[in-house]
Amino acid sequence: AQSVTQPDARVTVSEGASLQLRCKYSYSGTPYLFWYVQYPRQGLQLLLKYYSGDPVVQGVNGFEAEFSKSNSSFHLRKASVHWSDSAVYFCVLSSNTNKVVFGTGTRLQVLP
Amino acid sequence: EAAVTQSPRNKVTVTGGNVTLSCRQTNSHNYMYWYRQDTGHGLRLIHYSYGAGNLQIGDVPDGYKATRTTQEDFFLLLELASPSQTSLYFCASREGSDYTFGSGTRLLVI
Numbered sequence: 604a605q606s607v608t609q610p611d612a613r614v615t616v617s618e619g620a621s622l623q624l625r626c627k628y629s630y631s632g633t634p635y636l637f638w639y640v641q642y643p644r645q646g647l648q649l650l651l652k653y654y655s656g657d658p659v660v661q662g663v664n665g666f667e668a669e670f671s672k673s674n675s676s677f678h679l680r681k682a683s684v685h686w687s688d689s690a691v692y693f694c695v696l697s698s699n700t701n702k703v704v705f706g707t708g709t710r711l712q713v714l715p
Numbered sequence: 716e717a718a719v720t721q722s723p724r725n726k727v728t729v730t731g732g733n734v735t736l737s738c739r740q741t742n743s744h745n746y747m748y749w750y751r752q753d754t755g756h757g758l759r760l761i762h763y764s765y766g767a768g769n770l771q772i773g774d775v776p777d778g779y780k781a782t783r784t785t786q787e788d789f790f791l792l793l794e795l796a797s798p799s800q801t802s803l804y805f806c807a808s809r810e811g812s813d814y815t816f817g818s819g820t821r822l823l824v825i
Contacts, residue, residue, distance in 0.1 A: 612755075635812055646719070646805060646816035647758075654812075693757060697812055702773070705750075705757035 605630045607696045609706035617714045618686050624679040624709045626694030635697040636677040638668055641708075642690045650692075653677065664688070689713045718742070721806050721817035728796050728824055736791040736820050738806030746809040747789040749773070749781060751802040752819075758805060764789055796824045 606629040616622055628634055635654055639647040651662025658670040668679045677694060694706040722737045740747060745765050750758040760773030762781035770781055778800060780792040793800055801824045806817040 607757075637812075639816075644818070646818045647807075647814075648816075649814070652812065702760055702763070703814075705759075707755055707757040 605696055605698055605704045607694050607704050607706040609692075609694050609709050611709050612707070613710045613712070615712045615714060616684055619683050622679075622681045622684045622688075622711070624692050624694075624711065626677045626679065626706060628675050628677060628694070628696045630675075630696060630698055632698060634677075636668075636670060637695040637697070637703075638662065638666070638677075638679050639693045639695060640690045641693065647693065650679070684711075684713050686713045686715050719806055719808050719815050719817040721804075721820050723820060724818070725821045726823070728793075728822070730797060730824060732793075732796045732824070734793040734796050734822065736793075736804055736806075736822070738789045738791070738817060739787050740789075740806075740808040740815070741787065742808045742810065742815055743786065744808035744810045744815070745786075747783065748807045748809065748814075749779075749789065749791045750805045750807065751775065751800075752805060753802050761791065761804075793822075796822075798824045800824050 608627045637652045638650040641647050653660045653670045691708045691710050693708050697703040719740045748763040749761040752758050759775045761779050762773050763771050764783035783789045804820045807814045
């Protein structure tokens with residue numbers, strides 16, 4: 604069975620600080636992994652995705668994520684957050700079937 | 716630009732009421748999905764479709780019907796709405812591994 608765990612329901616950081624949002628997945632095959640962001644009253648927008656190759660993938664707005672097969676993780680990072688990064692972030696696993704599995708989301712609050 | 720449009724944006728209905736949520740895509744994607752989003756659960760798949768006239772059952776289908784009338788249009792039907800169906804509903808279309816999400820419909824069942 605496939606699953607995605609985002610252990611932190613809420614994360615609060617100060618503007619300008621670095622950020623890591625954690626994601627652990629469970630899947631026996633080769634995963635396709637995504638990070639989506641949901642701003643208030645909006646749908647989900649793709650930040651970045653990983654299929655294969657370089658385990659560090661770059662996304663929009665300075666976000667990056669690192670895939671680790673040994674740790675079954677796909678953590679999202681940003682070197683310096685801005686108040687506008689406040690949103691809910693979802694880690695998503697696709698197993699090349701017609702469905703995906705969403706994590707429960709991490710709500711990020713950036714303090715000015 | 717590829718888009719998924721949901722309507723209505725907000726809906727209030729009474730228990731036992733009949734509700735239809737609409738979703739239209741301009742992406743020409745084959746796959747369309749209905750999800751519900753609840754705190755602590757992320758997004759959960761209700762129904763999906765891979766083309767006009769096709770319907771597949773998702774992970775939380777109880778109490779919901781869906782119909783894909785055209786390539787563009789996918790509807791979610793709640794024929795006897797219950798308070799447990801109060802949620803934020805998202806529609807999405809997919810081509811390959813790329814999903815496009817709508818902005819959501821917030822449903823309140825009182």
